[in-house]
Amino acid sequence: MTLNPADDTFAARLRQTLPEAVFRPAEPRYLEEPRGRWSGQCGLLALPRNVDEVAALVRAAAEVRVPVLPYGGGTGLVGGQIMSDGPAPLIVSLERVAAIRGVYPTENVLIAEAGAILAEVQAAAAEAGRLFPLSLAAEGTARIGGNLSTNAGGTGVLRYGNARDLCLGLEAVLPDGRIWHGLSRLRKDNTGYDLRDLLIGAEGTLGIITAATLKLFSRPAGEGTALFVVPDPQAAIDLLSLARDRLGEGVSAFELIAGQGLRFLADELPDIRQPFATPPDWCVLIELGLSRGLDPEEALAGLFEAALERDLTSGGLIAQSEGQRAAFWAVREQIPAANRRIGAVSSHDISVPISRIPEFIAEGDRIVAGLGDFRVNCFGHLGDGNLHYNVFPAPGRSKADHVNQRDAVKYAVHDLVHSMGGSVSAEHGIGRLKVEDLERYGDPVKLDAMRAIKAALDPLGIMNPGAVLRA
Structure with a gap:
């Protein structure tokens, strides 16, 4: 039998087992997620102070088959921390287990x-x-x-x-x-x-x-940051290869930024200082972390000269201070905030083999254009093949105008990713948002093994039911 954790008997039993200070009314932040796509429910919110109190909560929930929803910082983007359906869960927040x-x-x-x-x-x-x-x-x-x-x-x-x-x-x-x-x-x-x-x-x-x-x-003895303008994604990949040939593991980050992302920033967050007077179609943000005796600014200047000789860049900026480094990174890190203000028709956290990124971007743009009048902002972690390929309405329109096209856009992009041997969830996880995607694109043998592991470790199915695997 599954009980609601708000049931007086269950709640009273927990309060006898654990101090009253462990429990708290559920504030709205525990029932929301950053994109506002779902609202959750809560039978009882617990804030244990140590591992023994977490164990006591889970044991009590297991005895009466109450769903348990672990909660961290609430920043997940695929709904893993939000449970909208089924019996109201016991939310176990780890915020006080923080030493x-x-x-x-x-x-x-x-x-x-x-x-x-x-x-x-x-x-x-x-x-x-x-x-x-x-x-x-x-x-x-x-x-x-x-x-x-x-x-x-x-x-x-x-x-x-x-x-x-x-x-x-x-x-x-x-x-x-x-x-x-x-x-x-x-x-x-x-x-x-x-x-x-x-x-x-x-x-x-x-x-x-x-x-x-x-x-x-x-800690690296010296760190350096630069923005290089590149003619296209293929040049960005060739520049990455050149950087790693010259600097090896000294390349800490290599981010692809589209001109569309810079234009969104200019429109929505004009206080963010733009690095270029006119946004280029493509640029890359490079971060170096070098050992003692190596000057990162000299290394970046040498990389720029080598890239210029190979027509991989047409210009760039090398940060001359910590303030400039922070300003370069602020541009990259605020792109998602600008995206949220505009409102995506469909957002995609995907990865494909690095050598196929140019093909994916070109084919993805062609497919999306065939579905309607959209803008694409493609950016992300080029160095590990993880892109955020997000589709937005045309100027003057909103995502609400395209609600009936969201699934068509998503499946078109994800089908392309799958055909290229990629993943439809590169870094954000499955949560509840992508359970159907996992079933659609996942290897059947892997899925059977995952279900077997779930059944073995959680035979009652109380741990975050509905996340990753269908409940």
């Missing part, structure tokens, strides 16, 4: 609880003279448990990998309320199945991450 438990600079390791804000983890690493390289626009509010649960990407994947690549071990509460004590600081541990990799990217459907052992890195 930095330890920093081990000689090991390049930091242990953080799941509720620690990403920016706080970065700051704790910096205080120890180290770098935690996961970086994304929501790092001031996103929490590390959610970053791991969604296997977040961000701007540093080219050099450092996704969240999964930055984690050595986990502590987690499994769906029956048992605690898995897996906070290993080991780099090598071949002792059977890797539960860490199962829980990372599972979006709270296999358990609740409560703490993580994270990898740190030496």
Whole structure:
């Protein structure tokens, strides 16, 4: 039998087990998501203070089959933190389980609880003279448990990998309320199945991450940032190859920016300082992190000269100060904000093999043009093949004018991605938004294996039901 967590008996039982301070009325922020596409429901909101209280909550929910919805920073864009249908869930927010438990600079390791804000983890690493390289626009509010649960990407994947690549071990509460004590600081541990990799990217459907052992890195002695104008996406890819040939792992980020994105910024966020008087059709944002003895500005100047000789760029800007570096990154990071103000007909977080990006952009633009009068803003992490390919209405129209075309646009783009061996969810996860997409494009054998894992670890189906896999 499934009970509503607002049921007086269930709520009273929890309050007998845990202090009253753990529970709180659900404020609107727990029931909303950034794009405003769904509103959620909540039977009871709990803010546990440690892993034992998380375990007690999950055990109690399992006994009466109450759905459990883990909640991090609420910044996810695919609805994994919002449950609109079915019995009202017990929302378990990790925001108070937020301590930095330890920093081990000689090991390049930091242990953080799941509720620690990403920016706080970065700051704790910096205080120890180290770098935690996961970086994304929501790092001031996103929490590390959610970053791991969604296997977040961000701007540093080219050099450092996704969240999964930055984690050595986990502590987690499994769906029956048992605690898995897996906070290993080991780099090598071949002792059977890797539960860490199962829980990372599972979006709270296999358990609740409560703490993580994270990898740190030496801080680059010198950092440099530049914007290079490129004639087209193929030139951008060739420039990336040239940069890596010359600078190796010193290339930390390589972002593709379309002129349409710069024009959206000028229209919607005019206070953001534009780097070019006239927005070029395409440009790339390059970030270097070099070891001691290497000058990043000289390295970028040398790269520019080599690219100019190969007709891969026609101009550019190299940041001369921290203020200029921040201004360049502000342009890239505010593009999504401008997008939201205009309102996309359909947004796509996709990846394709890097060599096929020019073909994808050209064919995608052709297909979208055949569906109607639209504008496309294509931008993102060119270095790892992840693009945000977003389709907008023509000037003077709104996304509401194209509601009946949203699915047609989405499927046209996703079908193209799939035909090129790509992914329709590169870094944001599946959540509830893309469950149908996973069923449409996912390998059947993989899906069967995922369902078997879910059934084995969560036989009652209480953990974030409806996310990733259909409930």
